[in-house]
Amino acid sequence: MYANSSQAAGLEAAFLENRDKLVRFLRARGAGDAAEDLVQDVWLRIAASRPGPVASPLSYLFRTADLLMIDRFRSARQSGARDRDWTDLNLGDPPGVSAEPSAERRVAAAQEAARVLALLDGLGPRVAAIFRRHRIEGAPQKVIAAELGVSLSTVESDLRVAYRALAEWRERPE
Incomplete structure (x- = not known):
């Protein structure tokens, strides 16, 4: 060696x-x-x-x-x-391009958000509340179940309803 x-x-x-x-x-x-x-x-x-x-x-x-x-x-x-x-x-942003969305994009996003909220509200107040608490506010499903006085499986079921409705809404042509 x-x-x-x-x-x-x-x-x-x-x-x-x-x-x-x-x-x-x-x-x-x-x-x-x-x-x-x-x-x-x-x-x-x-x-x-x-x-x-x-x-x-x-x-x-x-x-x-x-x-x-x-x-x-x-x-x-x-x-x-x-x-x-x-x-x-x-x-970084390319030169001459703003990171801020245009006014048209802001209006379109606000309109789309309003349609999503209306869709959720159309599913019923409990489904909408559970979806908002879990997906938007980040609350755990067990906490939501305890707050609303329902079972964990009910919370999971309502979330599935909301997810299915949102998936179908996204699949629809404008």
Whole structure:
């Protein structure tokens, strides 16, 4: 595996004897949960390289671990900056285009909302109230059942009625 097997054995032996120390060292330097992965990377690095004579194998291992952690930190920082730059560039409004809907769209949306509310009201006051409490206000079905004094299956049934009516309404041509 190595040109100088006694040198490799010395470095590998130092690694195996001091693995826990390397993990603690990396955690103390801020690696957190990545410390185990970094120690594995140290092992892969020493297994793949052919270092010359290493006077102090333990120092060599700590320096290798430290450099790998710095590389990983820089890579994560650059990746985060790249993602932020991309997001800033691509999620903003195109030049000359407003994020606000036009007056026509606002009127159309208000009319459509009124039609949906009328549809729900046409299903009965309890169905409409259950739908509003659950889907608009976010109340859990159990809470709604307790508030209205009905069973949970009644709440579920009324929601199915509302969902079915809305699905049919969406399928209808204008």
